[in-house]
Amino acid sequence: MAKPPSLFLILISLSSLAFLSESRLSYNYYDQSCPRFTQIIQETITNKQITSPTTAAGTLRVFFHDCLLNGCDASILVSSTPFNSAERDADINLSLPGDAFDLVTRAKTALELSCPNTVSCADILAVATRDLVTMVGGPYYNVLLGRKDYRISKSSYVEGNLPKTTMPMADIINIFASKGFSVQEMVALSGAHTIGFSHCKEFNSFIYNSTQYNPKFAQGLQKACADYPNNPTLSVFNDIMTPNKFDNMYFQNLPKGLGLLESDHGLYNDLRSRSYVEMYAKDQNKFFQDFARAMEKLSVYGVKTGRRGEIRRRCDAIN
Numbered sequence: 230m231a232k233p234p235s236l237f238l239i240l241i242s243l244s245s246l247a248f249l250s251e252s253r254l255s256y257n258y259y260d261q262s263c264p265r266f267t268q269i270i271q272e273t274i275t276n277k278q279i280t281s282p283t284t285a286a287g288t289l290r291v292f293f294h295d296c297l298l299n300g301c302d303a304s305i306l307v308s309s310t311p312f313n314s315a316e317r318d319a320d321i322n323l324s325l326p327g328d329a330f331d332l333v334t335r336a337k338t339a340l341e342l343s344c345p346n347t348v349s350c351a352d353i354l355a356v357a358t359r360d361l362v363t364m365v366g367g368p369y370y371n372v373l374l375g376r377k378d379y380r381i382s383k384s385s386y387v388e389g390n391l392p393k394t395t396m397p398m399a400d401i402i403n404i405f406a407s408k409g410f411s412v413q414e415m416v417a418l419s420g421a422h423t424i425g426f427s428h429c430k431e432f433n434s435f436i437y438n439s440t441q442y443n444p445k446f447a448q449g450l451q452k453a454c455a456d457y458p459n460n461p462t463l464s465v466f467n468d469i470m471t472p473n474k475f476d477n478m479y480f481q482n483l484p485k486g487l488g489l490l491e492s493d494h495g496l497y498n499d500l501r502s503r504s505y506v507e508m509y510a511k512d513q514n515k516f517f518q519d520f521a522r523a524m525e526k527l528s529v530y531g532v533k534t535g536r537r538g539e540i541r542r543r544c545d546a547i548n
């Protein structure tokens with residue numbers, strides 16, 4: 230006769246079941262624990278985007294930079310301390326806009342009042358990004374919930390994990406590939422440059438002698454950035470045609486030399502990515518479909534669940 234399992238084994242399997250159930254992401258994660266979750270995020274992003282229309286682009290970039298570096302775990306939101314230089318203080322992240330951080334803080338404050346110690350900063354950032362993209366005209370996509378926040382955030386981990394405009398396209402492709410994203414997904418995600426802006430510092434060195442720019446556009450950029458050494462805040466819209474609308478205009482601009490960053494031109498010039506640029510320039514629906522799918526994939530990249538992370542009380546500090 231088979232021996233009955235010992236009490237010890239039963240306890241172990243029960244506790245691992247509990248761990249598994251709390252480790253799983255789901256669409257209705259907060260339905261019981263925080264029924265107003267969706268509504269609170271909606272209210273917060275609407276108020277913020279109306280008063281500061283650059284919030285949508287800023288938040289999308291913050292989310293991208295959070296996820297690509299060791300997963301969507303809100304580690305980008307943590308402020309530095311005298312003992313730790315955090316991710317957001319790495320050179321490439323210094324231009325991340327305050328409005329995006331402020332948005333998450335506002336949402337977190339409202340959520341803590343409604344359902345204390347329940348909603349992670351990582352989930353707030355993921356859903357706020359999706360809702361803002363939709364609000365400015367982009368596609369809706371589903372976001373799984375149940376991410377936990379991660380307390381390790383180090384500026385020294387950033388190098389090599391985020392693409393820079395000055396990198397050869399092969400290096401940019403490699404960064405995305407190392408995180409499991411194909412060239413097509415990389416191009417679709419880069420369509421995010423249909424909104425937002427870039428500081429002159431990011432492209433100024435290319436606009437005087439690069440043949441990639443439409444000559445009139447290059448002249449306009451030289452004028453717009455003429456005073457940038459004295460005024461480092463000077464910036465230009467990433468998509469000069471429809472800067473505040475999430476559409477496929479970014480891709481239509483690239484073949485005309487109206488891309489802003491060296492890496493934007495690279496997407497069209499490199500034969501590995503050009504056909505996708507052309508496809509998205511012709512077909513906005515296809516761009517929206519692929520962007521939505523790639524964002525769903527990015528949104529679960531490297532997420533921590535269960536006991537691998539925590540719910541931070543404040544999004545900008547480890548408590």
Ligand code: HEM
Nearest residue numbers: 286287290293324392393394418419421425426427428492
């Ligand atoms: C392909 C490689 C990429 C490179 C080299 C790159 C680089 C940059 C740079 C240098 C800026 C200007 C930042 C500033 O001056 O404030 C920028 C802006 C932006 N990037 Fe990218 N990016 C890339 C891909 C992406 C992806 C995949 C996303 C999102 C899914 C994204 C979202 C954005 C957004 C929304 C802005 C505007 C930010 C704002 O207005 O505050 N980028 N990017």
